[in-house]
Amino acid sequence: MIGRQGRDAGQVFPIYMMMVAFLLLLAFAFFAVGKAAALRNGAQGAADSAALAAASESRKQFEGPFLASLPGKMLDAFLQGHPVLGCPAASGFASENDAKLDRCQAMPGGYRDRIEVEVTGRGSVDSPVLPGSEKNRAERTATAVIEWRCPDWESVDFNDDGVQDIYFFSCKGGDFLEIRPSSPPPWDRVSKILFDVRLVDD
Known part of the structure; x- marks a missing residue:
């Protein structure tokens, strides 16, 4: 009887070890899936911040061309064709969020300029x-x-x-702005009234 019990125990032990190994494998797999999701979320956050940084920096750089266009009645032409210059800022924000900027493409579109960025996170599932x-x-x-x-x-x-001599702007949300080209108001205040920066779905 004792010998039989020993044989049974010997047969159960490999099965037990296989079950433990399977559970460990399953745990590692779940961990990998969770880590991959976290890395995707982190990379998306880096992409979002990079795109917003590029757009915000571009808005800051509009001051010179914008004000220069006012006396020459070139406002419409400027708004439809001004350059988007904020891509260098996108690289810095991507790096701060543990990612590398792979692409930053400006797509001027009249009164609505798009900036598309693509990043790669530095972390791996491993x-x-x-x-x-x-x-x-x-x-x-x-x-x-x-x-x-x-x-x-x-x-x-x-x-x-x-x-x-003076321009009057009626803006969305009820904002009203007055600009005298000879003595323009501070651009950091004016630009946020004239231009909105936000994320959109790709």
């Missing part, structure tokens, strides 16, 4: 149960837009010399 996972890194994209908020505007030439 799971022992997933061969090659040490090379797999999250790739995510994001798009931000710079929108003109003031579709209604007019100008006044007080002395009829062909140079507009």
Whole structure:
């Protein structure tokens, strides 16, 4: 009887070990899936911040061309064709969020400029149960837009010399703005009234 019990115990032990090994494998797999999801979320956050940074920086750089366009009645032409110059800022924000900027593409579109970015996270899944996972890194994209908020505007030439002395802008949300090209208000305040920056779905 004792010998039989020993044989039974010897047969059960390998099964027990297989079950333990299977559970460990399952735990590693769940961990890898969770880590991959976390890396994707982190990369998406990096892409979002990079796109917003590029758009916000571009908005800051509009001041010179924007104000220069006012006296020459070139406002419409400027709004439809101004350059988007904020991509260098996107690289820094991606790096701060543990990612590398792979692409930053400006797509001027009249009164609504789009900036698309693509980033690759620096972290990898690196799971022992997933061969090659040490090379797999999250790739995510994001798009931000710079929108003109003031579709209604007019100008006044007080002395009829062909140079507009003052511009009035009626903007979304009830904002009203007055710009005198000879003494313009601080751009960091004006730009946020004239242009909106936000993320959009790709």
